[in-house]
Amino acid sequence: MHTIKDVAKKANVSIATVSRIVNNQSGYSEETKRKVLAAIKELNYQPNALARGLINKRTHTIGVLLPHFINAFGMELLHGIEEKAHEEGLSVIICSTDSFGAKTMKYLQVLNEKRVDGVIIIGPKLEEEYYDYVKRMAVPVVLLGTEKFDNRLPSVQVDNRAIAYSAVKHLIDKGHERIGMIAFHENGPSLRADGYRKALEDNDIIFNQERIVFSSGFAFEDGVHFFRKLMLQAPDITAAYIISDEMAVGAITAADRLGIKVPHDVSIISHDNLRVADMSIPKLTAVSLPLRRMGRTAAEKVFQMIQTGRPSESSIMQHEIVERDSVCMLAKAVRAKQPC
């Protein structure tokens, strides 16, 4: 591994001159430039980013904290981050924290020691401990997730209440009135459950406690379990809003076992619109979240903050409904010509 000194020697100039040329500043003749460039090429010289970082106080590296990143959801976010980050000349170090966040503090320390230029934290909530730490790190931090989990830091999120509202409204527009929901069991109030409720209210449908069920996770298994529970609890529903694609697929499996046909007997609309949504039978109608773009946006924010030194605004990303085959019209008049 050659250093700037080797180049200087080979080109018969000082290291200062080499440095100038490498960082293409001004202050040298074309002649020397050629000499130096030739030496660089010949020696295969690559500047040492460590030494550079030591001086410039910038490592062109950011850290990403994501909890149990095994799932496809986080993957999409990560992909967006990585893509944008590299476009801006930033490398990304991934830190996959376990479900309990036990490793998080350790990761934060590592990132701090490595003097990353910024941090993106993916996750449902920001522990006070983490917040304190990143604050002391004094580097740009942006939060990335589906919940507005903190307002002290800039974030990229979606409006879950609006999403739930859209989803349920979509079902209502399709003629459904007895609508169930698999929500996520949270400590505080659930924005999604709120949106669900509001959509019913606005359309003069009475809310029925029995039609909402709270899951402890977002996985396939949760879907089969809680859809079953939902159907037992509220057998008369004709549609359901399920807050993750995997769960929705699980619901279809559960329905299958229960002898319920989707969408003929009950329509299903899901949340996220990951690849699986397109792979199930029937294909899932879903609320689509721009996960990739959210990742990109988060990366863009940290980059901007790094450049300007001032905090960025939070962004709320738009969602849309992608219609596929898991939801059908209910109105009898329509049903005749357009069976589902």
Added chain:
Amino acid sequence: MHTIKDVAKKANVSIATVSRIVNNQSGYSEETKRKVLAAIKELNYQPNALARGLINKRTHTIGVLLPHFINAFGMELLHGIEEKAHEEGLSVIICSTDSFGAKTMKYLQVLNEKRVDGVIIIGPKLEEEYYDYVKRMAVPVVLLGTEKFDNRLPSVQVDNRAIAYSAVKHLIDKGHERIGMIAFHENGPSLRADGYRKALEDNDIIFNQERIVFSSGFAFEDGVHFFRKLMLQAPDITAAYIISDEMAVGAITAADRLGIKVPHDVSIISHDNLRVADMSIPKLTAVSLPLRRMGRTAAEKVFQMIQTGRPSESSIMQHEIVERDSVCMLAKAVRAKQPC
């Protein structure tokens, strides 16, 4: 951000002493140790990894190159890598190269400038250009993939011929004889197609060109397209070996459209055993690859190479067949009591 100097000043010692204590070497009294530790805590001092790396010539960081890492397959590998790497005190920088590997050289340069301690390359093949570069980088490199794509570098792989053999053998054991396959279209000879052929041969089943079809990808869409093609080309098959879970799910969708029931009309065995395998209807019987463990193993290898300085052996990981619902017995005698 405080430096070792600040700590030294606050503790009334020299930076040398602080350094000794931080790296817990010997050569100081308990008394000074306490003082220094107190100062460190109070100032919240974190050693600068850049400065350290500059001297020690180790960054405790490795780079991972993975092509279009969007898919669940790469995710599993990555997860294994990350897990093990952090256990060994290594951070991992991800570099997601596009399908054409156009960005690869750029990434390699970045990793080189950052002086990573090692590199893991995920992918189907190693371009000569990349090989030359990593060789010049003079850091441990391990290849991670499903193909033994190069033998100049240590790798972690599986035995694709054996896998295909196992899969087809499984179908044969279940009474199938007219077995189709969706293989991957490669330039060279396909190990999987070889294994398929060998399994037939060993069981006195004649190979029929029509029953094998070559896909250009591994995705869901490829599955629906090529399964359709396969069924048109060889309508008499009773089973098929499909080389990715996503494709297998696609095949089920295609079958559905064709009015073919899986596994009643045709059994399907897939490859990889990702989460989707468990989510389709019917659930997929699949050859399971220990992707997570493969990732861990790759990380372990680079770590070892970093420590010892000598190259590591290549590893071939074991596979196993996970029986679920997409394959059924064919023998008529059996069929009577065990319909599928």
Added chain:
DNA sequence: TTGTATGCGTTATCAC
């Protein structure tokens, strides 16, 4: 246009 010298935050080699 070019070179010298200093410092970035460490570790390590000497002295004391």
Added chain:
DNA sequence: GTGATAACGCATACAA
């Protein structure tokens, strides 16, 4: 035990 001080590889203020 402890403390100067020289590297590590580079950028830059200052001289020339």
